[in-house]
Amino acid sequence: MDFTDYPTMSDEQMEWKADARGLRFAIVVARFNRKITEKLLEGAREALERAGADSVEVVRVPGAFELPLAAQRLARQSVYHAIIALGAVVRGETPHFDYVAGEAARGLQQAALENNVPIAFGVLTTDTYEQAEARAGGAHGNKGYDAAMTAVEMARFGAIG
Numbered sequence: 185m186d187f188t189d190y191p192t193m194s195d196e197q198m199e200w201k202a203d204a205r206g207l208r209f210a211i212v213v214a215r216f217n218r219k220i221t222e223k224l225l226e227g228a229r230e231a232l233e234r235a236g237a238d239s240v241e242v243v244r245v246p247g248a249f250e251l252p253l254a255a256q257r258l259a260r261q262s263v264y265h266a267i268i269a270l271g272a273v274v275r276g277e278t279p280h281f282d283y284v285a286g287e288a289a290r291g292l293q294q295a296a297l298e299n300n301v302p303i304a305f306g307v308l309t310t311d312t313y314e315q316a317e318a319r320a321g322g323a324h325g326n327k328g329y330d331a332a333m334t335a336v337e338m339a340r341f342g343a344i345g
């Protein structure tokens with residue numbers, strides 16, 4: 185399979201069944217690279233609506249670096265069955281790409297593990313802005329949609345009943 189031709193969950197061709205009825209979600213979305221992140225948010229909302237989510241709360245933070253703390257605070261409210269973190273970090277735009285992208289990933293995983301709440305990683309980390317566009321409702325699907333579907337699956341994982 186060509187690297188540029190992998191299937192995505194947002195691909196209409198891919199059968200993906202998810203039932204989010206009875207589940208509550210929070211989406212935390214970075215404002216940095218807003219045009220991209222708002223598309224990711226659209227995708228995530230669409231996925232959760234299709235899956236029948238009970239409720240979806242959206243909060244915004246300045247950049248991807250701020251996602252972990254916001255997600256942790258949401259997780260500690262014990263209100264949400266899963267959280268979806270959305271952002272876009274573009275290598276060409278920042279000399280501190282590795283810090284921002286790396287700390288976002290590390291911090292989100294830490295928040296998920298420490299609070300026992302699934303946090304889906306919907307943060308694009310790309311070399312160029314065009315690559316990010318392609319993954320936010322473009323040729324490579326919508327990673328916000330994919331992250332939301334992952335959140336639904338992980339919210340169900342291990343759930344009783």
Ligand code: INI
Pocket residue numbers: 214216217246247248249250271272273274275277278284
């Ligand atoms: N934040 C992003 O979400 N994406 C980026 O590409 C980015 N760049 O290019 O620097 C970025 N920086 C801001 C960062 O997330 C924090 O908001 C900032 O460092 C303040 O803590």
